[in-house]
Each structure stands twice: as C-alpha cells, then as structure tokens.
Amino acid sequence: MDLYHYDHKNLEYKIKAKGKKDYIEEYELTYDSPYQTGLKSNDRVYTQLFLNKDRINKRIYSSNNKNNKNGTNFLILLHGFSTSKKKLKKYYRFLNKMNSSGFSTIFINLPFHLNRTPEGEKSGDRLIYFDDLQTLLFFHQSVVDIIKLIDIIPGIINIKNIFICGASLGSMISLVAMANDKRIDKGIFLIGGGNWEEIHWKGVLRFFLKGNCIYRDKEYGNQTRREACSKIYSHFPEFMEKMKELQNKTIKIDLKDLPELKKVTKKMCFLCDPLAFAHKIKPENVLMINSRFDLYFSRKSTNQLWEELGKPKIHWLNKLHSSEILNNGKIFKKITNFLQNT
Numbered sequence: 001m002d003l004y005h006y007d008h009k010n011l012e013y014k015i016k017a018k019g020k021k022d023y024i025e026e027y028e029l030t031y032d033s034p035y036q037t038g039l040k041s042n043d044r045v046y047t048q049l050f051l052n053k054d055r056i057n058k059r060i061y062s063s064n065n066k067n068n069k070n071g072t073n074f075l076i077l078l079h080g081f082s083t084s085k086k087k088l089k090k091y092y093r094f095l096n097k098m099n100s101s102g103f104s105t106i107f108i109n110l111p112f113h114l115n116r117t118p119e120g121e122k123s124g125d126r127l128i129y130f131d132d133l134q135t136l137l138f139f140h141q142s143v144v145d146i147i148k149l150i151d152i153i154p155g156i157i158n159i160k161n162i163f164i165c166g167a168s169l170g171s172m173i174s175l176v177a178m179a180n181d182k183r184i185d186k187g188i189f190l191i192g193g194g195n196w197e198e199i200h201w202k203g204v205l206r207f208f209l210k211g212n213c214i215y216r217d218k219e220y221g222n223q224t225r226r227e228a229c230s231k232i233y234s235h236f237p238e239f240m241e242k243m244k245e246l247q248n249k250t251i252k253i254d255l256k257d258l259p260e261l262k263k264v265t266k267k268m269c270f271l272c273d274p275l276a277f278a279h280k281i282k283p284e285n286v287l288m289i290n291s292r293f294d295l296y297f298s299r300k301s302t303n304q305l306w307e308e309l310g311k312p313k314i315h316w317l318n319k320l321h322s323s324e325i326l327n328n329g330k331i332f333k334k335i336t337n338f339l340q341n342t
Contacts, residue, residue: 001140001252001253001254002250002251002252002253003136003140003250003251003252003253003271004139004140004143004144004147004176004177004180004251005144005147005180005250006034006035006144006147006148007034008148008151010032010034011031011148011151011152011155012031012032013029013030013031013152014028014029014030014031015027015028015029015030015049015156016028018048020053023052023053023099023100024050024051024052024053024096024099025050025051025053026048026049026050026051027048027049027050027051028046028047028048028049029047029048029049029106029152029156030044030045030046030047031044031045031148031149031152032044032045033045033111033141033144033145033148034141034144034145034147034148035137035140035141035144035145037111037137037141039118041115041116041117041118041119042111042112042116042117042118044116045108045109045116045145045148045149046108046109046114046115046116047106047107047108047109047149048106048107049104049105049106049156050095050096050099050104050105050106050107051072051104051157052072052099052102052103052104071157071158071159071160071161072103072104072157072158072159072160073102073103073104073160073161073163073339073340073342074103074104074105074106074153074157074159074160074161074162074163075098075103075104075105075106075163075164075165075339076105076106076108076146076149076150076162076163076164076165076174076184077091077094077095077105077106077107077108077165077166077170078108078110078142078146078164078165078166078167078169078170078171078173078174079091079107079109079110079113079114079166079167079169079170079323080166080167080168080169080170080191080323081124081127081168081169082113082122082123082124082125082127083113083114083123083124083323084114084122084123085114085123087323088114090323090324090326090327091107091323091326092107093326093327094326094327094332095107097332098336101336101340103163103339104157106149106153108145108146108149110124110142110169110170110173111138111141111142111145112124112125112126112127112138128209132267132268132269133268135268135269135272136253136268136269136271136272138272139172139173139176139272140253140272142173142177143173143176143177143180146164146173146177146181147177147180147181150162150181150183150184161185161186161339161342162183162184162185163184163185163186163187163188163339164177164178164184164186164187164188165187165188165190165335166187166188166189166190166192167190167191167192167323167325167326168190168191168192168296168297168321168323169192170190170192171189171190171191171192172192172193172194172272172274174187174188174189175187175189175192175274175277175278175281175305176272176274176277178281178285179277179278179280179281180277180280185285185342186285186286186287186338186339186342187281187285187286187287188286188287188288188289188335188338188339189286189287189288189289189305190288190289190290190323190325190326191289191290191291191294191296191297191321191322191323191325192274192288192290192297192302192305193274193290193294193297193298193301193302193304193305194273194274194275194278194301194304194305194308195233195236195273195275195300195301195304195305196233196269196270196273197229197230197232197233197236198297198298198300198301198304199296199297199298199301200229201226201229201230202298202300202301203294203295203296203297203298203301204295204296205296232266232267235264235266236270236273236275238264239261239264239265239266239270239276240275240276240279240308242260242261242264243261243276243277243279244279246258246261248280251271253271274305274308275304275305275308278305278308278309278310279308279310281309281310282310283309283310283311283312284312285312286309286312286313287312287313287314287315287334287335287338288302288305288306288309288312288313288314288315289314289315289317289325289331289334289335290302290314290315290316290317291316291317291318291319291320291321291325292316292317292318292319293318293319293320293321294320294321295320295321296321297321313338315331315334317331
C-alpha cells in the first residue's frame, strides 16, 4: 500500500441538501473512504458542505477547471482530537464567518470521530489506545480521505483555490495532506506542532495516551517507555534527512523498497510526524497560529515545526490550547487576509 496515496478510482458520492440561510446553502456530502478499516461507520466519510451562493452563481454545477476566475475559494476545515458534537458550535461560527467573507467551506469528520465513531465508543477515544502502526494508519486514512474529497469537489462546484485549516490534531493532518497533494494552495495550522516525543511526553497527553510507545523488547530492555521513546527519537534527525533525499518518491507503508529509510525508521510514528513532511511545503503558503501557554504542544515542538517549514508567518497568542482560537476576531482577520492574498 502506498502511504498517503490511493488509486483515484471510485469517485462516487452522495450529496443531500440540508437547508438554506441567507447566502449559504448547506449540504451533507458522504463518500467511501479509500482506506477501509472494516468498520462500516468509520469507513464512510461524512462532511458538511457550506456553499456561498454569491460565489457559485446560486447553484451547484459540474466543472473540472481549477483556478477559474469565476470559481470559489474553497476551505477544508479539520477538527481536533476527541471533538464531540457538543463542541462544534465554535467550528460552525468560524465556518459561517468564512462564508460571509466570500468562501465556500467544508467540515470533514476525521476517522473514529463524530459521525464516524464506532458504536459504543466516544468520539476519538479509540486513538488513546493506538500503537504506532495504528496511529500511522489513522493518519493515512485521514489524508487519503482529504485527497479523495479534492478529487470529488470540482465535480460539484467550480474551484478557484483550495485551502486547508486544522486545529491541534487537525493541524498535523492538514500539514501532511498539504505536503502530499499540491492542489492545496495554502494551509493554516492552528495550535499544533511536530515531534511525537515532545507531543507525547512534554505535555498533558502523557496522562491520556495509553497505547503507543514501547513495551519491553530486546533492543530497549526494561526501560520506562519515556526513556525508550527518547532513545528511539534520537534516530529521528537521520530519518528526516533520508526523507528529504526521497523528494517525491512514493513510499510503501512497509518500506520494503526503501531499505535505507527502513533502517532508520525505528517506529512507524516517524512516518506521521509533521516534521518529516514540512520540507515539502513552501513557507509563503503557510500561516501558523500558536499559543504561548499550550499544554499539548510544547514551545520546542512548535518551533521545530516552524523551522522545518522554512520559518513561515507565525502568530503567538496569550491563550490556552483551545479551538476557541477560531472565534478570535483578530485571528480571523489574519486568516482571511492571508487567504485572500492569493
């Protein structure tokens, strides 16, 4: 299986009108995930599509011409870890403001979250127990879901530019998706970072994540998981150099065709660390917005990502880690100014 790629087949989808309000038309858009986990609820991608009627000539129509002057600027929004339906108002307020600023938008449910939550579970809870391979497969499914969406959407509306915005976990996925699909013109990465060792052990996630990391094995003996993780991540700089040497070469998820990369890939989570893909994105196409008091992504985690991205624009807020950042008036203005200057 090719990592973060799929065969671009089966572009069937279902779209259902959900209502109209002022200049906004809302639709429910669903389609099969390119990566199937065997869980029916999770393997059907669920999205909410909000179209600015003034920018689409007040109708849905078919066109495959990207960058058309008469097309709409289209924003994909990704939520954070364990987001529940009770917490979605802040996302919807942001989407509504984006629509009023002339954008068409879509809100996508990440795997195992919201409408894709397996029966008997809470949104996102499954990720708490994932090991490194399961975490990588979660990222893979998330990214190919986005790539397939970008394949589908030009058949529904005329697109001028494609943007992506993600908060927290969504920012990490947004970056990996943007690095693997050049059709995404700009990315806004909110309250995120890179380096799984930093994310896992230098913030509050060390109290929640119960899967991943290390168990006793021949190479790392009876060390604590934190000590073993530190030793494993000592190989990460070499891994990143190998990744840069690959340029745009396709990566098989088992790395069987890349023995030199496989040698330095000590854990599969290396392959879903945003730091490993940041070099593929031009800094002028990125806006980072981060918190000085982030309890999930340390300052080191964020600064490492900023440097690997080529030091793009970054704004620091005296706020805690929260998706409420989406409803900050000053931040909203910075986002729209950044996207409209395209």
